[in-house]
Amino acid sequence: MNIEKDYIKLIFGLKLKQARTNKNLSLFGLAKITDLSKSYLNEIEKGKKYPKTDKIILLAEKLEVSYDNMVSLKLDNNLAPIGEILKSGILKEIPLEIFGIQENDLIDIIANAPAKVNAFISTIIEIAQHYNLTRESFFLASLRSYQEAHNNYFEDLEQKVLDFSKAFYVNIDSKISIEELTAILIEEYGYTIQELVFSEQEQLGDLRSIFVPKSKTLLLSLDIDEPQKAFILAKEIAYNFLEITERLYTFSWIKFDNFDQVLNNFYASYFAGALLIPRQKLIDELNLFLAKTDPKPQEMIALMSGFNVSPESFYQRLTNILPKDFQLKNLFFLRLSHQIGADTYQIKKELHITNQQEPHANEMNEHYCRRWVSIRTIEESLKQKKNHFFDAQISSYENSKNEYLVFSSATPDPFKVDCIRSISVGILITPAVKKKFKFMESNSIKKQVVGVTCETCAVKNCLERVSPPIQLEQKTRNENTDLIVQQYMAKFS
Template sequence: MNIEKDYIKLIFGLKLKQVRTSKNLSLFGLAKITDLSKSYLNEIEKGKKYPKTDKIILLAEKLEVSYDSMVSLKLDNNLAPIGEILKSGILKEIPLEIFGIQENDLIDIIANAPAKVNAFISTIIEIAQHYNLTRESFFLAALRSYQEAHNNYFEDLEQKVLDFSNAFHVNINTKISVEELTAILIEEYGYTINEIVFSEHEQLGDLRSIFVPKSKTLLLSLDIDEPQKAFILAKEIAYNYLEISERLYTFSWIKFDNFDQVLNNFYASYFAGALLIPRQLLIDKLNVFLSKTNPKAEEMIELMGRFNVSPESFYQRLTNILPKDFQLKNLFFLRLSHQIGSDTYQIKKELHITNQQEPHANEMNEHYCRRWVSIKTIVEAIKQNKRHYFSAQISRYDNSSNEYLVFSSATLDPFKKDCLRSISVGILITPGMKKKFKFMENQTIPKQLVGVTCETCAVKNCEERASAPIQLEQKTRNENTDLIVQQYMTKFS
């Protein structure tokens, strides 16, 4: 059994705690009979220290157990589940530190009810396997939780962007050019930048860039447009300026080796977005747009065009700024993908800030509501053959009665043939929100009652329905059956 040194400390600490508590001894009591300090014993039990041989002999003697049983890595039945967890390495996979949790603290929790906690963790793992949740998906879910816990706003990164702009004399109040970003990478960080045709190799068709660390060469796909190129270059600057070494070398990512790569990829992306869409400039532009009483779709597209970014980067940036500077903390972000000719729409990316109830990814191959503006923009982009189709809608969700103002943009996916994607941001409608969005008063934005998936939707006479509400019908049948069972139980009690 190959267990790391840290885990050997943890196992010894757990065994010491188990023996001590089985003797009804407090830490104070054990310290008194061994002449070892209480703080030292506490650090042993938490797996922070491993005692020397003479101390182990002393502890074994005073606790009336054998030396061999104390140093053995074999755990009894009560602690065996913890051993399985430690051997699995799952605690190394969980990014505890970003949530302010110490591994030793978690071990302490597990030690108090090992069988129950092990059963819980095993259940989570089994659910993940059942729904094909990959290691990467687990990491990304942890990252989303981290973003949501901070309302997707990170002041330190915002300040780093300002520091960078001052240090490099970059005017962030104007649209930053690809040429300026390229010059910084070449002259300051010693990059070589080559543009090549990735599409010559089918396996590289989805990639936009590859970074070769040994020669500091950045390979860019010739198929990317200027906003995509600007984002990649800004992200490379972020890796260097933030002094990030544990990083990914392709964009889009192929795989993550560890959570640090996931987190650092997010930090670099956040920095790039904040550099290309400066906070104060975006606030000023949004204030002008929100003061309009009847803005047109073209005005939102024009607003996006003021920055050298893709629609996705713009919508992502909204999720940073709206919660922080407009106090709109109930919102969601969705990216949907659709293959022309198919009847499926897949959620490829999502983020929910504060409110978790509205549209979320479903891994059961159910059909997302065709009344979503996220899907309608894709349909209209195909019908009207537009490179960028924008629309807005007030969506009232049947399952909660919450209303959201949803902005959505649909564009062609440049890296997947005959494929479109839509990017959407939904903002919960509240009295406070209406005061900030002046155009909410004129009631010209279309309203629509929506569900989440057709299989779970109770909306009647829906002409857009792609599937019968089979999950809802099954739930109703079960509830009716239970009602009759309860009646019989009452009758024959």
């Protein structure tokens, strides 16, 4: 979208429509007093055409507004937020076409109902300010919506991995070595790879890699383990094989300059995950695991260890494969972070397929249910001093009665000192799920009644509760009050 050019046309159209409606004139009426066609005026108001100077003078005269006011880009207060969001360029940064939005659709929506669009934009801005949403948060939320709309499965990227393996004669049925990934980057793409102690610079403590485009040098932190290194190398291969130029140069990311970088970072990460965890191999391994009637935690850890990836990459890959190849259409992915010694747990990343599932991020500083296996694995990891603690649980939500089979792994956070994080995938339990998971009928998996947050939870006599159910109690009071009000209205009608 050419925002600069369209911005000028759209602002003029909005001002013309506002001036016309202030005079209580229809388009037909304005056409009659100006001798301009109704269709021409309609296209001006929709931001599709910009009139010549003589036409602007004529319109200003008939509508009794000044010429300077008509051509000014300044909007009245009631329309100012529309101008701000158009001028900001935020629409230019988001590739609207991936959401099925065309340029003309957007202009028509704004032009046809400016007051309602203005109210909507003002609401979004107010919510963003209230929850301290950053530009990056907005971009990441847009990406998450894009992933969820596609059930987080992208056939074209899966095919690209197969094309790559064929072109480079890489056997993806066996674990790809660091040496092979390194050789491809150096010999095919002309990389120079150096390992440094990033931790010597305090500001670089959270980084694992830096790519220097001018010299095609990849700087790797000596603190990373083999799975992290494999992922970084595979991601660099993705950037090159997919011919991505608009990209990020650090891992983890520091900032996003535009939405293309967010989207391309996801594409490269998806490719890397699909390369290190080939689709067919994972399907075969999962089928063997699901056929077990009483699997042990170490068996799931062994399954993950069969791939040269971190637990997070493995769980992310599950969100690609389970909906597509196992027809498990309702699941969630959560990453929780915990500072050792603190009493708080934060959701840092989430994904929901196909609908918004029960456990989800809460921006009201409420306390997530301490009965979640996502939290218990963190606690047990610290208690048992294990670098990778795995557990599973059937979580039965008190409020909705929905049940989820949840797998969770807790490991030290590779990006933050004295932090533990857990990665979890939860699958909504249905009769079809019970047939796929043979061990669902056994008593080996703990079943736990849970809530979302303590403040909204109806579980009675919960020993793990860290806050009273104040939000639930308020909701109940409002419902009871409304019931009595309805009785009085019926009585005195």
